[in-house]
Amino acid sequence: MQPTPTCHFESALNEKPPMSESHHPTAPEDRISFSRKLAYGCGAFTNNLLAAASGNMMIVLNLGYGMNPALVGLLSGLPRLVDAVTDPVMGYVSDHTRSRWGRRRPYIMMGAILAGLSFTVLWQLPQGQTELFYFWFFLIGSLLFFLAYTVFATPWVALGYELTPDYHERTRLMGVQNFIGQTAYLISPWFLWFMELDRFDNLREGASTLAILVALVCITVGVLPAILLRERHAGSPQDINTAFRSNWHRVLLEIVNFLNGFLQTLKSTEFLKLCGATFLVFNGFQLIGGFQTYVVIYYVFGGDRGEAVEYLGLFGAISAAATFAVVAFTAWLGTVIGKRQAFFLCISISIIGYGLKWWCYDPDNPLLLLLPAPLLAFGLGSLFTLMPSMVADVCDLDELNTGERREGMYGSIFWWVVKLGMGVALAAGGFLLNLTGFDVEFGGNQSEHTLFLMRIFDVVIPMLTSVVAILLVASYSITEERAHTIRTEIDARRKVDS
Numbered sequence: 001m002q003p004t005p006t007c008h009f010e011s012a013l014n015e016k017p018p019m020s021e022s023h024h025p026t027a028p029e030d031r032i033s034f035s036r037k038l039a040y041g042c043g044a045f046t047n048n049l050l051a052a053a054s055g056n057m058m059i060v061l062n063l064g065y066g067m068n069p070a071l072v073g074l075l076s077g078l079p080r081l082v083d084a085v086t087d088p089v090m091g092y093v094s095d096h097t098r099s100r101w102g103r104r105r106p107y108i109m110m111g112a113i114l115a116g117l118s119f120t121v122l123w124q125l126p127q128g129q130t131e132l133f134y135f136w137f138f139l140i141g142s143l144l145f146f147l148a149y150t151v152f153a154t155p156w157v158a159l160g161y162e163l164t165p166d167y168h169e170r171t172r173l174m175g176v177q178n179f180i181g182q183t184a185y186l187i188s189p190w191f192l193w194f195m196e197l198d199r200f201d202n203l204r205e206g207a208s209t210l211a212i213l214v215a216l217v218c219i220t221v222g223v224l225p226a227i228l229l230r231e232r233h234a235g236s237p238q239d240i241n242t243a244f245r246s247n248w249h250r251v252l253l254e255i256v257n258f259l260n261g262f263l264q265t266l267k268s269t270e271f272l273k274l275c276g277a278t279f280l281v282f283n284g285f286q287l288i289g290g291f292q293t294y295v296v297i298y299y300v301f302g303g304d305r306g307e308a309v310e311y312l313g314l315f316g317a318i319s320a321a322a323t324f325a326v327v328a329f330t331a332w333l334g335t336v337i338g339k340r341q342a343f344f345l346c347i348s349i350s351i352i353g354y355g356l357k358w359w360c361y362d363p364d365n366p367l368l369l370l371l372p373a374p375l376l377a378f379g380l381g382s383l384f385t386l387m388p389s390m391v392a393d394v395c396d397l398d399e400l401n402t403g404e405r406r407e408g409m410y411g412s413i414f415w416w417v418v419k420l421g422m423g424v425a426l427a428a429g430g431f432l433l434n435l436t437g438f439d440v441e442f443g444g445n446q447s448e449h450t451l452f453l454m455r456i457f458d459v460v461i462p463m464l465t466s467v468v469a470i471l472l473v474a475s476y477s478i479t480e481e482r483a484h485t486i487r488t489e490i491d492a493r494r495k496v497d498s
Helices: 003-014 034-056 059-063 069-095 105-122 132-161 166-180 183-194 201-224 224-228 249-266 268-301 305-337 339-360 366-370 373-402 408-435 448-473 480-497
Strands: none
Touching: 034 105, 034 166, 034 201, 034 224, 059 069, 059 201, 069 105, 069 132, 069 249, 069 408, 105 132, 105 201, 105 224, 132 166, 132 373, 132 408, 166 183, 166 224, 166 268, 166 305, 166 373, 166 480, 183 201, 183 305, 183 366, 201 224, 249 268, 249 373, 249 408, 268 305, 268 366, 268 373, 268 408, 268 448, 305 339, 305 366, 305 448, 339 366, 339 373, 373 408, 373 480, 408 448, 408 480
8 A cells, every 4th residue: 555645744844864974863862653643733823824815815804805015014003013912912821821621722712712713703704894994803803812812822832842952853843833734835825716706796895704614713722732642841940820810029029020021032042033034034925925916917918807817827726736745854954964055055946936937927927927837836845944952952051051942932032923923924014015005906007117017026025034144154053963962951950850
């Protein structure tokens, strides 16, 4: 019987790299079973589907409700500013929670349910209202949705950092979870196509129905990590559950501890390098994600949305399919040449893909726009395989320096940077779109100057941000050998403490 693709993927990740003095074998007790990796990957699917839906459906506010692109951009960016507070607070709460179910799992369960319900309500907008009404309705709804999203995502991320202490097993875990998470991006490119189906009276009705379907899937799949996984580390000596049932002095102490932990996290230069590189690569990609849609619709197809959405769906599907191969390749490559070198190679390939788009936006040959898709997959495919694994290594360095485990705090700040990148990109994208002179009322009659600026922004911006990201990671210093030394010192300290 032929092995399944999943088995191929697992065997590829577990293939031993060429041994040298710098490679350390993974101990049997540090390995994570494939079934547990799959369970953790269910959280990645939920996380990515919520992120993709909350980003890709924003175009409905412009095309379906006639809202100014600048206002749509603000609606994308403002909730991420609130995340600057809620994400680290949730990370701190998760780090300091103790219960019979663990530090992370109760929040993962509750957050998945609340995020799905709030996303459904968000897109049930009443008909016949003013632009200002829609702005405030959507802004308040978005704040509630992203709060629930934080309750789910922050503990889920932290759980992944602590499932194994092994340098390479972390990369394999993140490879599997990213592989599963990418299936969300096989689906999301078809969102606009789905909402444009003839069965719906208009784009608004399509968005309302799609939101309900997304919510049902996210709730069903999102609770699985809470049900199927167990936590490796016991709760923190400080118990957040009792802290907030005490007096105001104790509450004030918790606030001080939170601020100290937050500032201590930001003192890690290695962590800040990873955050900066992630922000740049992800931000560059997200910023032009919206532009690509407009370029394809109004430059390649002259304003014909019906035909354009099919090509956009194909582009997204090819890119997502290629990402599966990129994730498996990156997870293997990181164990062979190191995480940093793997990052350099993969991001460089994605830069070539962005440059190629300039010649592939061809109204006379629309199929050419599919050509860069596999190369672009090396950007995010490698980013979210390597970066979480590298952040987990930083958490070990932090324990060595401070004696504390703060996966929740590190994960919350790291993923807030990701969400901030998405928010800034979508917000800036709206203003940049206005800057090009685009007007939805003109349909396919946009000016040559407008179409030219759209293409320039779409190609050049992500190339520049990716180059700067490579320069940041060039000075990242936690190699496999250093990570092994850090873990050896931590284990020795724990034996003495016990």
